[in-house]
Amino acid sequence: MADIDTAVKNVVTQTTTVSLTPGYEGANIGTYIGFKHVNYLVEKAVIEHFRRQGLPVGGLYESYGLGFDLVDLEARLRGGVFVDDEAVLEVKPVTGDDDTAFRFKVSITVLRDGEPKKIVTASAAAVLRRDEDDRRLPGREPAPAVLDRFTVATLGTPEPGEAVPATDGDLRSGGTADRDPVLDRLLAGRNGYGWKFRIPYPYVHYFSRMHMSAYLRQMEEAKHRFVDARGISIGAQLAERNWIPAVTHSRIEILGEALLEEDLYTVYTVESIFKNLLYTARMDCYVVRDGRLARVATGVITHGYGVVENGNQARVVTWDDRIDRALKGLPGEAS
DSSP: OOHHHHHHHHHOOOEEEEEEOOGGOOBBTTTTTHHHHHHHHHHHHHHHHHHHTOOOOHHHHHOEEEEEEEEEEEEEEEEBBBTOOEEEEEEOOOOOOOOOSSSEEEEEEEEEEEEEEEEEEEEEEEEEEEEOTTTTTTTOOOOGGGGGGEESSSSSSOOOOOOOOSSSSSSGGTTTSSSHHHHHHHHOOOOOEEEEOOGGGGGEETTTTOOOHHHHHHHHHHHHHHHHHTTHHHHHHHHHHHHOEEEEEEEEEEOOOBBBEEEEEEEEEEEEEETEEEEEEEEEEEEEETTEEEEEEEEEEEEEEEETTTTTTEEOOOOOOOHHHHHHHOSSSSO
């Protein structure tokens, strides 16, 4: 890549507008696109911004061993994105003079009744993570100094947390067939749900570490597992009432690195409920290193319930006492 100084200047000062279509995989309910794929559009637009401004993320790795990582991603959804939408995404740099990450504001605009409508506002932050393994990049060049400000040796530096309980057997099975003392510790006193997950190859990039899209998958699965465990599964609500979960806000921040084939502990905790219309839950992800917990990611997500008719027409519904008690973890039919 040539003229890196100019390219970096453009990345942090110039606005990019790009047209993208959502992935068909995200159309799980009618023709609505789920929040995960809406966030995928934001990530793709930021990557396209780097490419158009002369700093393609593939070239950064191939030339200098610098891997592009989104480390903070937040989105507010003001309405639905549909499978046939050709979305216009504006990526506006907001990197401050003292920032050590690339920062952006991103909007998604779609046509509704022939008029453009801003449907999503988002923010994103990215860093360049240095790969020190010479086996992978024997021909790398020294990275230009202009990139040093945004380059890290590792994603985050999580402080070692509390010591985990000792187990009688392999930590992967929690020492017993049906109990995991690490999860017991993490869930103690919480209105939540947690599980352990061995990080597979499709959830990592640059050979080793979980990427932002993998955490979005975890957040989506956490919601599914939580309501299923509370007796109000997504499938059951669709079958009984044609209700679907609807996301209005999500944010994920990467605090440290979770590595290929490590055990990831994900805990989903209900934090607040607003008038039987919306509830906000927090997701925290941990690994165990040297006998201690390390929190590698955190995030929040706000859900309501809606009914979809004719593929793309939705209306919000107020949930009843059954849903309310289940979300609160109170005794009752759904618990």
